[in-house]
Amino acid sequence: MPQIQLKDHEKDDRLVRRRVLAGAVFVLLLSVALVARMYFLQVVQYQQHVTLSENNRVHVQPIPPTRGLIYDRNGVIIADNRPSFSLTVTRERAKDWPAILDTLSEVLELTAEERALYDKRMKQGRRPFEPVPIQFELSEEQIARISVNQFRLPGVEISARLVRHYPRGASYAHSVGYVGRINEQELQKLDPVNYSGTHHIGKTGIERFYEADLHGSVGYEEVETNARGRVLRVLKRTDPINGKDLHLTIDSRLQAAGEAALSGRRGALVAIQPATGDILAMVSVPAFDPNPFVTGIGFNAYKELRDSIDRPLFNRVLRGLYPPGSTIKPMVAVAGLDAGVITPSSRVYDPGFYQLPGHSHKYRNWNRDGDGSVNLEWAIMRSNDTYFYDVAHKLGVDRLHDYLSRFGIGQKVSLDLFEESAGLMPSREWKRARYRQPWYPGETLILGIGQGYMQTTPLQLAQAASLMATRGKWVRPHLAKMVGEQAPVDPNPMPDIELRDPKLWDYSRFGMEQVMHGPRGTAAKVGATAAYRIAGKSGTAQVVAIKQGEKYDRSKLNERHRDHALFVAFAPAESPQIAVAVMVENGESGSGVAAPIVKQVLDTWLLDEQGQLKAEYRSMPDLAAGSSAP
Incomplete structure (x- = not known):
């Protein structure tokens, strides 16, 4: 018979006591660790956690x-x-x-x-x-x-x-x-x-x-x-x-007048106060409403503006690059006089074209019948291309580049308009770097009438007209009159244009007056209605070239391929208070289209409610010594 195993109660009691003791020790150790951790967090790291807690509460x-x-x-x-x-x-x-x-x-x-x-x-x-x-x-x-x-x-x-x-x-x-x-x-x-x-x-x-x-x-x-x-x-x-x-510096009334004058067209207008450089009006049309851009314009609305053939987002005043055409001729005349290659009485015979010595190519005058023997005054008044072909040829591209650069052509002229394009005043070095070709004499001729590679902005043309008004005194155009309590300061002033004889300015300025008031001035019809003397110059810039010997025929051209119309002016001629430049895209006639726009702006600034020259402008001295009439 097998032996029966009896339960050992003492052994069980010892096992239970050991387990209870081990559990008690474990609980005690956990309690000690918990107390130690609480002491560490609440005493040792008190300041750190107070700060963290405060940061969660205070922002x-x-x-x-x-x-x-x-x-x-x-x-x-x-x-x-x-x-x-x-x-x-x-x-x-x-x-x-x-x-x-x-x-x-x-x-x-x-x-x-x-x-x-x-x-x-x-x-x-x-x-x-x-x-x-x-x-x-x-x-x-x-x-x-x-x-x-x-x-x-x-x-x-x-x-x-x-x-x-x-x-x-x-x-x-x-x-x-x-x-x-x-x-x-x-x-x-x-x-x-x-x-x-x-x-x-x-x-x-x-x-x-x-x-x-x-x-x-x-x-x-x-x-x-x-x-x-x-x-x-x-x-x-x-x-x-x-x-x-x-x-x-902008005048809202003049700005509105400029917009009204350009209404329905594509173009740009700039008006400057010559003595101060204040931009009185700056219009680029068509334009756009900037308010939707503040809060975020919709995709479709932006696409419509971006893809518009009229380019309302494009700032024509600062970024539009156009050949200046004949508006540059008064400055070329100043260059020729100062360099001594012409005198006020120098004459050039115009049969309707100009030829370089030893060349058969004919550089046409806009008047195909020619103006006969012309002097400087007549050349500016009639915008005679042949005369200025000759002046440009005598000056040469190097001197032409130097003089026109002094008028701000080919460089940024403003003080606070960072979007402004520098334009282009070409030179031998530029062409060699750009096209790897030499400069040809014929290119100098067309440069003398504001065509060819030359590219200007309407702002640069307005500044060039302003320099003619001040007889070369440089003041950068600017839009800010006061920033807080301070007026803006030009950190990089341009040097004045100094001629060997200051009276040389008068011959070119008088020619500009004759454009408006002369017997055969290109804008005499506009000048005849003015209550004051205006000095101005028209210009026409080609959009597409025409072949040698062909005449410009607007009926054969798409409207957007027709010539641009330009006009620059300052007034009153004897004491200039405002200079204006206008460019009308595909306007064709500087005298017929752009000149009336300029006069509307001049009238708004200079005339009182009775249509008379404002009293403060009637007896003001000229901006520089000398008379506008030689």
């Missing part, structure tokens, strides 16, 4: 400065700020922000284009915990819908902001420019501190050039928030420094 929020306002020279508002309710999303608080945007799309009943725009704006780089504005100018209905569904939209807020507004619409789109949303490339270059909370920056024009002054300096406030990020109270505030107000 520093930037206060963007108010952008400076822009006025014309008479205090008329051109750019202001108006309140607007914006929709913002803080990505870190929204967590799954694509889902939040889907909810917003449902709540606001967005189109596919609007929904895509939200995505694009959310993906733009921003600093951590900075709200990203995804829509501006919310309507009352949109605000109500978002408020009702706020519980479904974590990280979404409605904030009141000041948004740039241009009350005069397209009038100053190409001079003042506009602001737009900061993109990723700009974000990398901007001061991350000073632009905290700022979502717009100057994109073009004066808004961009004076961005630092118009923007101002950021402020801050420390706020206490709850667990949901809602602000409970403001603990400390440092006010921002608002941007400086900007007063422009």
Whole structure:
């Protein structure tokens, strides 16, 4: 019979006691570790965790400065700020922000284009915990819908902001420019501190050039928030420094007159005050309304502007490059007189063409019948090409390049218009570098009448006319009259044009007067209706070349292939107070189309309500010594 195993109770008791003891020791060790950890966190690291806790409760929020306002020279508002309710999303608080945007799309009943725009704006780089504005100018209905569904939209807020507004619409789109949303490339270059909370920056024009002054300096406030990020109270505030107000040189009344004169055409107009360089009017038509660009223009609207055959986005005043045509002849005359290759009485016989010695090629005068024997005065008055072919040939391309460069041709002339193109004043070196070819004598001839490779902007032509008015005294054209309390200063002034005899200016200036008031002046019909003396010069710039011996036939050309019409002038001739340049694309006749536009602008500036020359202009001295009539 097998032996029965009896249970050992003592052994079981010892095993239980060991286990209980081991458990007690383990619990004791855990308790000691917990107490030690609590001591470490609450005593040793007390200050650190208090700070972290405070940071979770207290936040520093930037206060963007108010952008400076822009006025014309008479205090008329051109750019202001108006309140607007914006929709913002803080990505870190929204967590799954694509889902939040889907909810917003449902709540606001967005189109596919609007929904895509939200995505694009959310993906733009921003600093951590900075709200990203995804829509501006919310309507009352949109605000109500978002408020009702706020519980479904974590990280979404409605904030009141000041948004740039241009009350005069397209009038100053190409001079003042506009602001737009900061993109990723700009974000990398901007001061991350000073632009905290700022979502717009100057994109073009004066808004961009004076961005630092118009923007101002950021402020801050420390706020206490709850667990949901809602602000409970403001603990400390440092006010921002608002941007400086900007007063422009532009006169709104003259600007409107220029727009009206160019209405229905494609072209540009610039008016300058010769003595100061103040740009009184700057018109490029057609233009565009800059307001949609501030808050984000739609794809279709931008595509329509971009693809328009009339190019409303193109700034013709600063970036349009055109052959100056005969408008350059008074400056060529000054060069010939100063270089001594001609005198005021020098005569050239014009049979209707010019030929280089030993060459059979005929360089035609616009008057195919010729003007016979002409002197300088007659050559400017009649815009005689043959005379200026001869002057250019005698000067040579090197001296011609040197003199016309002094008038600002082929270089940027403005003080604060960064978008300005330099144009082109060709030279031997330029052609050799560009085409790897030598310079030919015939190219010098056509350069003398403002054709060929030469390219100028309307602003450069206005400045050249202004230099004729001041007898070579250089003042850079500028749009800002006062930036805050200070006037802009030219850091790189141009040297004055000094001739060997200052009286040489008078011969060319008098020829310009004869254009308007002479017996056979090309714009005598316009000058005859003026209540004051005008010095002017017409010009026609070819768009497409015509063959040797052929005549210009407008009926055979597409409207956009017809010649450009140009005109430059200053008045009153004896005491110039304003210089104007006009370019009408495909206008064909400088005297017939551009000259009347110039006179409309001159009348607006110089005449009183009774149509008489304003009293302050009747007895003013000339801008430089000497008489306008030789």
